[in-house]
Amino acid sequence: MGSLAHPELHLLHKKLRNIYEALLNFRPLAGVPPILDSSIDADPNDDGQWLRHENIPGIKKLRESIKFDIDILDKFLSDPASEHEQPISTHAPYLVSVYHEILAAPPPIVSVFKFLQLNPCEGADRRNQKGARRPPSTKVDVVAENGRRWIRINTIKNAGILAELRENDSYLTDSDSDSDPDDPDYRPSIAPTELSILQMGRTLIEAANANPIEGVDGPEIPRVTIRLTRLDTSPFRANGEPNDPRIAHAVQCLRDLGIDVELGERPESEIPLPLQPPAPTPTIQLQPTRQINLDLSVLVALVSDLTHSPLPASVEEATARFLPPQQYREWKPLDRIAADGSEAVDGANAQDIARHSRALTTHILQEMGKGLLQEIKDKLSIFSNSDSGPVEFWTSEEARERCMRIVSRIGGVREVKRAEALFPSDPISDAEAEAQFWRDSRYPRNFIPLLPIRIYPAPPLPPVKGAPEPHSQFFRSMTKVCRDLLATEAAQAQMATPPTSNGSSSRKRNEDGDGEAHQASSKINSRLSPHAVKSLLRGAELGWTTLTTTKSSVKALLREIKTARLAGRLVEDVEADENAQAANSTAAAIWIVDPRNLQCFI
Structure with missing residues (x-):
């Protein structure tokens, strides 16, 4: 990628690379749960990894999406012929905005790229039907504030809104006033469609109402935020030409729905520094309560003979201690030979006895440790x-x-x-x-x-x-x-x-x-x-x-x-x-x- 052409793509490539590296070290805000693991099978080298919270759902998919765009930019910028070609379009601006919301949104972040059903009950019914289609749902880019805040990023430009408006205008003709519905050649005009950002807003509100979270005072409807990163609603554009007022009106309609609308990219001052690999911190020594x-x-372990009996002197002695007594083995019916040539108890009894003997041996070996x-x-x-x-x-x-x-x-x-x-x-x-x-x-x-x-x-x-x-x-x-x-x-x-004949349960x-x-x-x-x-x-x-x-x-x-x-x-x-x-x-x-x-x- 030695070419100096397309500097904006080079800058975008570098930004994506930095974000990708930062996400590799991303961890949820919630810390390690206060669980004291004194079991002998706890790996001293993993620092209690099984207790650590997993990464936020969706972070892996975000990394994969970023890596996909990085590879596309790599391929394009490394081709000498790209110097004379138009810059390619990528999802990078959208992915960068999602990452910024993860950093700056109110914690804790619950999930990324989450799909919420418009009717969860309908979804449950359809899951029980073989071959049923997926229920309608909508995408939320960042679920923040422990589910109380839904954030959706939209990168549509003014040109995109204007194209939708022109398409709607083409449907609004005066043909209806000149046509007779009784005329056999009469065809009704196609109704104009709602702007895409309004459709998205209504769907998000519908999904929020259908998926309340549990609040202190009962069910709580999540707040919806839509960030329109590239939409300009000012009266005049940068070149001095007037903006179509219907763009600002559409944004106001979103706000009237109860949606928090944010315009433009999130200011740099609101974005925390990129995530760094966590520095080693002293491990908190958990202690039992009084x-x-x-x-x-x-209770069973406290009364067990394994807890109180004298310890064997060796592993061999521990293993031999829990072999079934000879009289017991002779009393049980025998009809097959074990792999090592010794007689074995038939069927499930043999498996149960062997399993129990191994468990007892394991437990006494644990006692020999501590x-x-x-x-x-x-x-x-x-x-x-x-x-x-x-x-x-x-x-x-x-x-x-x-x-x-x-x-x-x-x-x-x-x-x-x-x-x-x-x-x-x-x-x-x-x-x-x-x-x-x-x-x-x-x-x-x-x-x-x-x-x-x-x-x-x-x-x-x-x-x-x-x-x-x-x-x-x-x-x-x-x-x-x-x-x-x-x-x-x-x-x-x-x-x-089921109740019995006298009304009491069988249990x-x-x-x-x-x-x-x-x-x-x-x-x-x-x-x-x-x-x-x-x-x-x-x-x-x-x-x-x-x-x-x-x-x-x-x-x-x-x-x-x-x-x-x-x-x-x-x-x-x-x-x-x-x-x-x-x-x-x-x-x-x-x-x-x-x-x-x-x-x-x-």
Whole structure:
């Protein structure tokens, strides 16, 4: 591209190249969610990448569009023959304007190049019909201010508007006054079409009304902004000739629709500096809250023999420890030979036993790295000399009942004893409970101040002293999403459960048996069960750290929060939340540790 011809294209090429490089480092304004990952499979080299928010939807498409125009300019400017050709037209002015809006629009930016349906209900109906066409929709270039602001860029020039006006004028003839409708040769004149910018404005307003977001005081209609980057509405053009007043009238019509109309390119003074690669910043050390909310998975891990038994001396010993006993293997029917020549249990039993043995081996190897109780003790050491009071462990009545039911069915003798010490059915002193829980453990008595585990009441929950107030944005978002998930689950369960002849549900009828299995198998999604969401909700409502071993559930929750944010169902105010975030910047909303299964084979 050594040619000096077309300097404007060279300048445009350089600008696109700079924007393309800047977008490679673009990250959403929202920070890393306050999740403390102590699991052993957390990659120490990725700096918690799985916790980081994904890029804003549409940014990748914007980069690809810019790269496409860069390649076109490269090809044109590198051709020596281009010096004698007319400059090519590109989408570069439009793409540059979109980028400037991303930088300057009120944060947070939700998406770029988003298509909004004019009738979402109709779209849902059509999706259920095989072969149905897509419902009508309109494009929004930048969805900003957490969904409250829609921005559309239009690069039409005065010449384009004038061409539309001339076409409309050609339809407006006096032929109607000279023609007789009864004449067989009579043809009605073609009605003039509405100007394209007015059509675009009406469609955007229709889409905004059809896609309200959730505001503090109820549904909120997004505000629409149209930036007309190359339209001149002044009475006189630069050459002194008068402008067609209908151009200014069309812009006024857009404003009358309730649209914020911006004319011209965004001033340079309003555009922040180009994005730079993020500078290394000190990692915020998240800390658990003084009150710890225990979910079901952690209750099981706390009583597991894997957590308390003496550690094996080697990996080989760990693997051998969890092979099914010889008597057990001899008792099971055998009819095939394993790949290594040894006898194997037939069918699903063999697979289940092998899978469980591998899980137990994995968990004991994790214990050999750093024990679950040691990890908890280390993280809670910050409260040892704190004036805020001792650490408290809490859980729900549902989690307690489920834990006791699971342990009673498949737990070993020592695991049952520990569970009974955590949740005694008969009155027992704290000293007796502690002695029973820590008996046969490789840890000394009261290694962590676990007892007593307190049971919080069912919702609505009363205010609890010591909870962060106001809760951070993530706690509030987490609360909203969990409540929505449970409401959806309840509605689906109600529709799916037919009443019996006496009016009661089949689930109620079978709540001592099959009903429990049905409820446990009812999933809000593939990774979130209702009881898991309830535990996360209690911690979020109270502003407490929820301790869990189910990383898959946490990942699923983050996906649900992202989905709710993109759909405008979260009321998030970045500026109003700064003080709350600063006050609770180190409080972990969720704390993930490694799982520990109960040590059983059947």
